[in-house]
Amino acid sequence: MAQLQKFQPPTSGDPITLQNGKLNVPDHPIIPFIEGDGTGPDIWRASQRVFDAAVEKAYGGKRKIAWYEVYAGEKAFNQFGEWLPADTLTALSEYIVSIKGPLTTPVGGGIRSLNVALRQELDLYVCQRPVRYFNGVPSPVKRPELIDMVIFRENSEDIYAGIEWVEGSEEVKKLIHFLQNEMGVKKIRFPETSGIGIKPVSKEGTERLVRAAIEYARNHGRKSVTLVHKGNIMKFTEGAFKNWGYELAEREYADKTFTWSEYDRIKADKGQAAADAAQKAAEQAGKIIVKDVIADAFLQQILTRPAEYDVIATLNLNGDYISDALAAQVGGIGIAPGANINYVTGAAVFEATHGTAPKYANLDKVNPGSVILSGVMMFEFMGWQEVADNITAAIEKAITQKKVTYDFARLMEGATELKTSEFADAIIENL
Numbered sequence: 001m002a003q004l005q006k007f008q009p010p011t012s013g014d015p016i017t018l019q020n021g022k023l024n025v026p027d028h029p030i031i032p033f034i035e036g037d038g039t040g041p042d043i044w045r046a047s048q049r050v051f052d053a054a055v056e057k058a059y060g061g062k063r064k065i066a067w068y069e070v071y072a073g074e075k076a077f078n079q080f081g082e083w084l085p086a087d088t089l090t091a092l093s094e095y096i097v098s099i100k101g102p103l104t105t106p107v108g109g110g111i112r113s114l115n116v117a118l119r120q121e122l123d124l125y126v127c128q129r130p131v132r133y134f135n136g137v138p139s140p141v142k143r144p145e146l147i148d149m150v151i152f153r154e155n156s157e158d159i160y161a162g163i164e165w166v167e168g169s170e171e172v173k174k175l176i177h178f179l180q181n182e183m184g185v186k187k188i189r190f191p192e193t194s195g196i197g198i199k200p201v202s203k204e205g206t207e208r209l210v211r212a213a214i215e216y217a218r219n220h221g222r223k224s225v226t227l228v229h230k231g232n233i234m235k236f237t238e239g240a241f242k243n244w245g246y247e248l249a250e251r252e253y254a255d256k257t258f259t260w261s262e263y264d265r266i267k268a269d270k271g272q273a274a275a276d277a278a279q280k281a282a283e284q285a286g287k288i289i290v291k292d293v294i295a296d297a298f299l300q301q302i303l304t305r306p307a308e309y310d311v312i313a314t315l316n317l318n319g320d321y322i323s324d325a326l327a328a329q330v331g332g333i334g335i336a337p338g339a340n341i342n343y344v345t346g347a348a349v350f351e352a353t354h355g356t357a358p359k360y361a362n363l364d365k366v367n368p369g370s371v372i373l374s375g376v377m378m379f380e381f382m383g384w385q386e387v388a389d390n391i392t393a394a395i396e397k398a399i400t401q402k403k404v405t406y407d408f409a410r411l412m413e414g415a416t417e418l419k420t421s422e423f424a425d426a427i428i429e430n431l
């Protein structure tokens with residue numbers, strides 16, 4: 001382990017290691033956590049109590065997590081004068097599995113996203129966000145139970161990488177001059193007053209993301225992987241994402257998938273009936289259907305025909321929007337978990353889909369469900385399935401008992417509104 005400068009790991013507990021591509025999880029694993037900004041501390045306190053109680057309940061003291069606080073965001077800045085200390089990156093990398101609360105990113109200036117920085121620095125190329133319905137949760141749609149999707153959002157590139165230059169700067173003038181004079185670009189509508197952002201999308205980045213999505217679909221009995229893109233407009237980035245995704249499926253999973261690209265070739269060659277028959281045969285053989293949809297149409301179809309979508313593979317910015325939209329459909333961002341994962345190194349940072357919700361900071365008010373369910377994903381990742389199952393069942397029970405936080409209570413008939421900490425108590429009682 002590298003020597004840390006600012007903070008040290010706990011003296012008890014053992015690191016999780018990776019052996020022959022498999023996680024080796026000791027009985028007392030050291031798990032780093034970042035508390036987070038805004039509502040982060042309220043949520044983390046509640047979540048940690050649930051995690052510890054669930055581990056104790058499942059293993060009666062044989063297993064226990066050695067929590068290791070590492071710092072990022074406002075707490076790091078206040079204590080160490082740095083937003084993201086190098087020690088934090090070292091600890092997250094060396095201890096492999098970690099969990100974090102949300103971190104604030106200012107709009108229009110100031111520091112760049114620490115959340116994105118963590119994903120980039122640790123090369124956590126998949127942002128995996130499952131979206132499912134919990135019985136009894138108030139939802140704005142008629143059939144929320146039809147939604148059962150897992151989003152695989154590319155997490156390291158796209159316009160989200162933050163490569164951009166501010167309007168009026170020497171850099172942006174230089175770039176616009178280059179684009180106009182050396183690249184023949186004539187379409188910058190207001191060149192004197194434009195900021196410019198760059199959208200890198202690579203074949204490697206796309207392939208590793210789509211591979212992870214197909215592997216997930218295969219290992220979890222899922223029926224389809226849908227590539228969501230805006231490839232009609234952004235042909236060489238989002239359009240290429242679609243093409244590379246299909247090519248990868250056909251090259252690496254030829255006998256395990258059937259793609260809509262194959263469908264189109266059969267249709268052109270032998271007609272629609274033959275293409276339909278080929279897809280049906282593939283479905284009956286248990287092959288995964290790899291299809292695609294343009295992002296705007298997707299956003300309306302998840303409202304009108306959600307049952308047609310299963311595993312979703314998409315680019316970084318699309319995935320961000322889709323995550324919040326789908327979360328809202330099953331009752332909101334208060335129960336929307338996620339994970340940032342590198343499936344090659346095993347490194348994983350679990351975190352909620354939502355942000356810091358600053359207006360609720362320190363009120364002990366918001367729903368800790370998203371971080372708790374991110375913990376469920378973490379326990380599954382670690383192979384502590386009993387803990388994951390117990391927590392999920394306890395959350396379901398609390399919701400059925402209508403013991404919920406403000407976000408659900410305001411839409412539920414006859415609910416008891418609980419504080420963040422009280423909702424954790426309700427889950428623990430139901431374990």
Ligand SMILES: NC(=O)C1=CN([C@@H]2O[C@H](COP(=O)(O)OP(=O)(O)OC[C@H]3O[C@@H](n4cnc5c(N)ncnc54)[C@H](OP(=O)(O)O)[C@@H]3O)[C@@H](O)[C@H]2O)C=CC1
Pocket residue numbers: 039101102103104105106115333334351352353354355356357358366367368369370407
């Ligand atoms: N991964 C991360 O760390 C992320 C960080 N952020 C950052 O968070 C900050 C705030 O972003 P903002 O756009 O306001 O989005 P937020 O997700 O923080 O909040 C938006 C709204 O979502 C609802 N909400 C959020 N969290 C919860 C919760 N735990 N329980 C119940 N409802 C919740 C609230 O709705 P209502 O008002 O209806 O009660 C809230 O006002 C920004 O700096 C942003 O960059 C954003 C997303 C992810």
Ligand SMILES: O=C(O)CCC(=O)C(=O)O
Pocket residue numbers: 103104105113114115116320323353355
């Ligand atoms: O990094 C941020 O502040 C926002 C990130 C975000 O919205 C997300 O990853 O879903």
Ligand SMILES: [Mg+2]
Pocket residue numbers: 320321323324353
């Ligand atoms: Mg987001």
